[in-house]
Amino acid sequence: MMKQFWILSSIISLSLFSSDRIGRLPVYKIAVEMSSSTEEAIALRDFMKEQIQSTGRGMVSLPLKGIESGVWEFDKEGIASIKTAENLEKLADVDKLVLIATEDGQAVVSFVDVLHKKLEYRNSLPDTLSKTLVSDFLGFLDKKNIYLALSETGSGSNAQLKINSLKPTYVAGEPIRFEIESAEDNYVYVVLVPENQKGEPVLLFPNQFQNDNFIRKGDKVTIPDKRISFKAAATPSKDRIRAFVSREEWKEFQLRGKKEDSFYRLLPPAVTGTKTTARSMMPLNTMTASIEQSPVMEWEYQILSR
Template structure:
């Protein structure tokens, strides 16, 4: 398993399906009403329609409404033994959405099926169920952005170049490289985990290099000497992916904790921010611009000492 000793940086977990390469990168999602009531089934069907109509995911069937299943998680978000058995039966699914409406509250939970853990949970009064769905879709958008970054094909025609004197590193050695653009653009540089478990880490912009508008011909060292990015003790191959955009991503602000050097997209349920949209129109997905971007990829190897 690939790991990075990134000082002051923590990356959370996500799952990728290997068979998505060459297709639109979205998760295979099952949506379950639990417990199955008329209200929870109505909310479940609404969420399924929102995911399908916006291509945010590939929705698959789960269990008949007549089957009673247990979906329980401990305080850390780990599935109980009975829940693990239920998740293991979902062999063609990446994620599971659990929907419930009880005691005047609407609840949405998002489960990582492969790792049997709870990723997201948020609840609001039933009267604000549309706001709850919008909040969840915003979280799903962020997951899909990372998925798109991980799977968009590399191109030699990209407007950003990655320059490095080395293709191999030893454990604990600092990693640095340069980027250069052929046009004035906003540049985003992402470290993509090899093992397809770790969430990609945004290397640029970062806390010390927060201005990511790079002018034509300008060379930027990533990370600069104020930040440390070190190769892990485990041998592996890693990918650095760089792409450009004409407009800065303002709606999806890339941010981190104060003590972090590198950023990650924080889900709304963690930051406490809520989408106030009250219409039936879902927020637009942002994966299409990424899928259409020309990406530069640099792969290097980490050797054991």
């Protein structure tokens, strides 16, 4: 099981969203820049900007100022070089950076997490297939926006779920397991959100051993299943558990996981350009509407070092 699946934290509070967050669908503020100054790169940059903005997949920022062009270097692990990190530190009002380049007949798209100064995505195709390259990137961005919605959206509600069997704190390596009880008949989706967005949200329930996530009134479900080893991470952290309740199943999403993993991933129906052409113009607020409209309960937990 991947290490990020083992990150969980300690109970501090149960909180519902405040009124200023109800109904708000967050999207990333994205800068789209060129790392090579060719006519092809300019055209691809402008096309990328239009696609992101027109489909509501992000807020495209104004052109960057005070940034040394052409200095965008990352190692094999995706970590920014010293000079690139210095450039990224200047982007105070940008969440993500899209870099466009065309070189030797190839079009290249890179996606950078500005806060953590890390390359998250890079792909290239012959420049004759640049629109397919953009479509493939939009599929990736759909996944990122779904994860953002899982982390930040949801409407307030009365308590429809009760959580049991949790302690205020856990120590590194300690098994973590809790119980969800529903006050109404609902589909329930339980998500772990790592601290400070350092990792992708993890769908704890449903999972490969608990496929049926329809919980009837008064039923109690242990999460995760006892066949799953789920332990507190070795690093101290304060993460969030978010439980969404819905009258309808989230059928517009794809539940997918590798056989060796216990947990599913929540994805758009397809995540590659060859399959997303028909959906490439779908507004994000349509794609993530079921997440945004589902009441959500939220708890925080802390992991302490031994």
